[in-house]
Amino acid sequence: MNRTKLVFLSGILFAAAAHAQQPATASDVVDRAIARENALLAVLQTTTPVAETYIQDLVPDNDFGTVPAGDRYFIGRVDLSHGLSQTSYLPKGSNGSRLDLFSRFFTIRYLPKGFAQMMLIDGVHFDRQHYDFAFQRREFLGDVRTMVFAVSPRKGSGAGSFDGNIWIEDRNDNIVRFNGTYTGSSSSNLFLHFDSWRVNAGPDLWLPFEVYSQESHLTDFMKMHTAHFKALTKFWGYGGSAEREGGDFTSLTIQTEDVQDHSQQAADPSPVESLRAWQRLSEDNILERLEQAGLISKTGGMDKVLDTVVNNIEVTNDLNIAPEVRVRVLLTTPLESFTIGHTIVISRGMLDTLPDEAALAAVLTHELAHIALGHATSTDFAFSDRLHFDDARIIARFRLARTPAEEDAANEKAIQLLGNSPYKDKLGQAGLYLQALSNESSRLPSLIRPLFGDRLVDGHNIMRMAALMETAPQLQITRVDQIAALPLGSRSRVDPWTDDLEMIVMRPVALVSPSEKMPFEITPIYLHLTYQDSHPSQVAQTRPVEPGN
Numbered sequence: 001m002n003r004t005k006l007v008f009l010s011g012i013l014f015a016a017a018a019h020a021q022q023p024a025t026a027s028d029v030v031d032r033a034i035a036r037e038n039a040l041l042a043v044l045q046t047t048t049p050v051a052e053t054y055i056q057d058l059v060p061d062n063d064f065g066t067v068p069a070g071d072r073y074f075i076g077r078v079d080l081s082h083g084l085s086q087t088s089y090l091p092k093g094s095n096g097s098r099l100d101l102f103s104r105f106f107t108i109r110y111l112p113k114g115f116a117q118m119m120l121i122d123g124v125h126f127d128r129q130h131y132d133f134a135f136q137r138r139e140f141l142g143d144v145r146t147m148v149f150a151v152s153p154r155k156g157s158g159a160g161s162f163d164g165n166i167w168i169e170d171r172n173d174n175i176v177r178f179n180g181t182y183t184g185s186s187s188s189n190l191f192l193h194f195d196s197w198r199v200n201a202g203p204d205l206w207l208p209f210e211v212y213s214q215e216s217h218l219t220d221f222m223k224m225h226t227a228h229f230k231a232l233t234k235f236w237g238y239g240g241s242a243e244r245e246g247g248d249f250t251s252l253t254i255q256t257e258d259v260q261d262h263s264q265q266a267a268d269p270s271p272v273e274s275l276r277a278w279q280r281l282s283e284d285n286i287l288e289r290l291e292q293a294g295l296i297s298k299t300g301g302m303d304k305v306l307d308t309v310v311n312n313i314e315v316t317n318d319l320n321i322a323p324e325v326r327v328r329v330l331l332t333t334p335l336e337s338f339t340i341g342h343t344i345v346i347s348r349g350m351l352d353t354l355p356d357e358a359a360l361a362a363v364l365t366h367e368l369a370h371i372a373l374g375h376a377t378s379t380d381f382a383f384s385d386r387l388h389f390d391d392a393r394i395i396a397r398f399r400l401a402r403t404p405a406e407e408d409a410a411n412e413k414a415i416q417l418l419g420n421s422p423y424k425d426k427l428g429q430a431g432l433y434l435q436a437l438s439n440e441s442s443r444l445p446s447l448i449r450p451l452f453g454d455r456l457v458d459g460h461n462i463m464r465m466a467a468l469m470e471t472a473p474q475l476q477i478t479r480v481d482q483i484a485a486l487p488l489g490s491r492s493r494v495d496p497w498t499d500d501l502e503m504i505v506m507r508p509v510a511l512v513s514p515s516e517k518m519p520f521e522i523t524p525i526y527l528h529l530t531y532q533d534s535h536p537s538q539v540a541q542t543r544p545v546e547p548g549n
């Protein structure tokens with residue numbers, strides 16, 4: 001790379017960046033990026049993030065280009081402390097599509113190292129001995145200025161080496177995105193193409209966040225099978241164990257003070273209050289256990305939005321429920337909602353795909369109806385020892401589904417509650433959502449199979465508030481101005497370190513063709529990257545020691 005030319009380019013494109021610091025040469029940037037990448041690997045080896053992979057098999061379609069024709073789902077913990085290993089959260093044999101990240105799945109043997117590997121460029125030897133780097137261009141990814149380099153493995157680097165582009169942010173030279181594949185596919189190692197993104201989760205910390213993959217004509221070496229699919233892998237829950245270790249003492253102190261305050265003021269609880277406290281204890285224990293497993297969001301901005309919707313229903317129906325109703329978000333993709341005591345839980349996949357606030361209100365009202373009708377959650381988990389089990393068993397352990405009789409009663413009650421609510425004249429979209437769900441149910445069984453709660457669809461039969469479909473308009477899947485369900489990932493963004501969930505506001509975009517509707521579908525990733533720290537000078541102080549050139 002010509003040094004003079006690079007400085008000139010940066011002067012033209014990034015005049016605002018003219019600060020006292022000497023502009024780095026491309027070679028310096030690469031050296032520091034390699035050092036940062038290996039520092040990240042060391043950090044990742046101390047964490048066990050949650051990894052979720054959702055795959056949609058595709059077939060060609062005249063109206064939509066492609067449509068999903070099947071799907072697969074995996075969720076578990078990834079452990080990088082000794083190479084790469086994973087623990088599945090899915091109960092063994094619970095469904096036919098249990099996906100092992102590291103061994104055979106589908107009918108093609110093409111993912112021995114799996115989707116989780118795509119969080120790393122090269123977990124073994126990312127250095128100048130094994131790779132050549134060529135500067136390509138500068139590019140903004142959101143608010144983050146990056147330098148783009150082509151990376152190619154040198155001769156003898158071995159199978160599984162990265163080949164593609166990397167994006168290096170220019171503040172601390174962390175790699176924030178890489179896009180390409182691993183080289184050296186063979187009959188036992190068939191590597192996929194992927195676009196892997198990271199997000200800033202603290203000073204100088206860029207964590208693997210989402211990986212998009214797609215293949216349209218992937219064949220195995222015997223030419224026996226062809227795969228056509230898209231897949232999204234998400235990582236979060238990095239801070240889980242660290243948060244617990246660091247946070248225990250603080251929360252203990254607060255709780256102790258809290259208890260003392262109450263004991264001074266209040267008389268002994270009545271029998272009913274004792275029962276409620278016991279129920280709440282079991283409820284809180286389940287929620288805390290789900291939080292420890294990285295399955296439920298920490299309270300964030302999203303909870304307040306959801307609380308507001310529930311409050312709208314309660315106020316207009318004169319419901320005074322004690323203890324108060326809370327809403328939390330399950331961080332997983334399969335569509336479901338359920339209650340734990342007086343806590344309503346809705347999955348991120350459901351939240352993302354609901355078309356509007358009234359449709360969200362309809363989902364939450366069904367759960368509120370369970371609470372208003374006094375449908376109880378088992379208080380078995382008020383005994384602490386019952387929370388002592390491996391994360392791998394969590395989905396098998398917490399059965400939170402309702403009986404058919406409770407479901408029917410809640411559906412009926414919910415329609416009544418909605419009739420008094422501010423959403424009563426806006427429920428057409430909710431009915432359309434259910435129609436769309438029924439329409440896709442046979443093609444997306446993994447998306448529709450709940451992890452904890454009740455099925456929304458059985459066969460093509462909508463099990464949840466089917467009455468809403470009667471008053472809804474006819475579903476017209478090729479009309480671009482009728483949006484029954486949104487693509488996955490439309491509404492929320494999780495902080496992968498803290499598990500806080502925030503709402504994201506999308507710009508409304510007029511659709512050109514039905515192929516852009518993508519109801520319930522995975523879409524490519526294009527993140528608007530930002531620095532979490534708003535004080536650049538503080539970040540600059542954490543700049544790593546530059547390796548000698």
Ligand SMILES: [Zn+2]
Binds near residue numbers: 454
């Ligand atoms: Zn229900």
